[in-house]
Amino acid sequence: MAHTQYRASTDSTDTADSAEGFALPRSRAANERLHAMVPGGAHTYAKGDDQYPEHLAPVISHGRGAHVWDVDGNRYIEYGSGLRSVSLGHAHPRVIEAVRRELDRGSNFVRPSVMEVEAAERFLATVPTADMVKFAKNGSDATTAAVRLARAATGRPRVALCGDHPFFSVDDWFIGTTPMPAGIPAATNELTVAFPYGDLAATEKLLARYPDEIACLILEPATHTEPPPRYLSGLRELADRHGCVLIFDEMITGFRWSEAGAQSLYGVVPDLSTFGKALGNGFAVSALAGRRELMERGGLRHSDERVFLLSTTHGAETHCLAAAMAVQATYVEDGVTAQLHALGERLAAGVRSAAAGMGVGDNIVVRGRPSNLVFATLDQNGQPSQQYRTLFLRQLLAGGVLAPSFVVSSALSDGDIDHTVEVVAQACAVYRKALDAGDPTPWLGGRPVKPVFRPLA
Template sequence: MLVDGPDRHGPSDAARALQRRAHRAIPGGAHTYAKGDDQFPLNAPPLLVRGEGARVWDSDGNEYVEYGGGLRAIVLGHGHPRVVDAVQRAIAEGTNFARPSVLEVEAAEDLLAFLDRPDWMVKFTKNGSDANSSAIRLARAATGRDLVAICRDQPFFSVEDWFIGTTPMDAGIPSAVRDLTVGFPYDDLDALRDLLADRTVAAVVMEAAKYDDPSPGWFEGVRRLCDDTGTVFVLDEMITGVRWPGRTAMGHYGIHPDLATYGKALGNGFSVSAVTGRRELMELGGLDHDRPRVFLASYTHGAESTGLAACRAVTAVGMETDIGAGIAARGEALRARLNEVSRAHGVEEHFFAWGPGQVLVFVTRDADGEPSQVLRALAMQELIAGGVLGTSLVMSLAHGDAEHALTVAAWDRAAAVYARALEDGPDGLLHGHPTNQVWRRYN
């Protein structure tokens, strides 16, 4: 039974005390910027204590329907039995060894079968940043070039300097490193052609899609340009892998990259990621070649068993059912219901659910149609008060009719307040600070 949401003016004194402890011990109070206090309104629960399915509980005992769990990593739901059973068995048999384990081989074979790339190879890591940086190192070694071209319309590729140096948060990164990464716009073959013309780019790095599909021929064009210029095509599937209908973006869109990276949903919240790709490239990080050796990926915990066991469980479920298609159908149904509520309140052009069902988000615009962090905070405030927590509407297979009904009720509450804010302004309605962008130079 869902209990009442927290008081709209804020969590308990005990929860605030926990929050202060977090800020004393952790820069920013969280180990991930997207989970920071600046991303949520004042009444958001400072700390969570557990999750089950599509629900989470905070330190005050309040229960919420959660969206965007694990930064889009949770695709089966918290505590999914098959994942938990696989991980528990792996823990009992030892988590890290002096030599490779059989589990490493089994997980690698399972992932390649899931990707429908039996002739490829895979190297496991613990987070997506490592996988993408390993792909960049391979591409530079294979081509003898230094520059990396990233799709500048996509928000994140790595915590490493080669990417963070392109963001407003580039403090501490040498200009010489920043100069080695260049950008290109999504779905613009002419711009990419111009960028690759002088054959100085080692790799083109991009996601398949964020929300909208590209123009017909985009992926084929990227593949052709990379072939023509000897550039390595790296497909970042951190979000699309497992979560997209057809198992992956490669399968959904028919993309043929040289290297592809995976993480997030691959372990349903457990730490596991992978760089995968064509054998002739991946083998540069192995022992069967006579070229200069590439330090591809070598981590103390790269083959730690809990992540690999979780990966095997997720890919097993994904071989039996199209996880992404199931989530997409749920998301599309919820989008229709929420936008019907917004229309009923006359705010359908300002507060609405948007995007494909598998990565559903909500949009907050002011009376002039401009994006508004103040109104975003107000909407989130009211959703939280109604028992719905999240910076998006990205869901898992655990989100069912009951969760959707509660979300619709909370959305109705938020839309009513939103209409008042558009009419009279948010003063007196928003209790606390607006939300903010992660990518900003100053606090």
């Protein structure tokens, strides 16, 4: 396939502002049309144009592999694809072929499809720590179902979540804890409490503060930091001792840490776990999995009070289940998790070297597991800065790199990473100039990017 050229020069010795004159008129017009019809201008807040430099939020036309094209005709190397969901790259041939085969066979029936049998068997073979699985369309449905099941099984009202992890669900039990709790009753908010990641003593104090009230502990088993030694096994022991359900949110760690999730990598089995994102390579599928005695409470073959667990019209849409099966087969057969780690290690080393070479190694900081890299943009005092993030994103965009994070897909080539590092070096040169000036404002091109969770628009 013929590719258009990246928009900007990649001369890493150029200290000029490569974003000067960079404009996206068609994307800007499309964003205005979106805001007129769609609250927030996107269907996910993390994709909003407020997350990008002013007037430089590309509206995507199409993607293939690790590349996307905007409606203005610019080609970008894309990182964090689909909020970490497209880990094999866009339009992956094996996934697309599996989906295409199902499309001609119908997609939703009045009774379960044989695809539901095959997809469940494939998932439970991939994640052998679980006994049963139920599919849904998004992560929020899966995590909320896990919370409901934990409350039903324990008879307890409170949810304890890891307060250091950014997102669990769009539902009230979580959103009420964020800076955007509008519309959620205070009584609901009071039922969710938080514990810090990595601190077993603090978690035990929380459980002691609410004896026999906490139904579950829910957390991502790892994020941009690895779990401290014996931390996850310690949580397992605390949950058992206090009668709580332990829930691992594996939306991100699933597949990126190992095919069977972080629970397999670290050898700690939760009672319930939730998967999504990479599971469908962009297609809408998520999963709630766990111990049979818990999961069966949402079924028909038990004598306890029934739990309305997950019941969604499109939860087992056949072409999405086909995509999930193809993804799992590809991960196992091609060693995709190892590929992601190798690509991430190469990228992280290159970015760190480029930043150090331009004298901003302490300001542009790459963090996280190689398969799930993020970056921090720090000011001259070492504090996180939305202004410097804006400057950095603007330079990357102008150089043909769309990178709200540095989360890799397996479709990246060595050439893609080399180009990214060159653009990062150019961006670091501008970053150095702004630090020396003590004010990044002249390089922002407008208002700074904003955090997703904030009380006012």
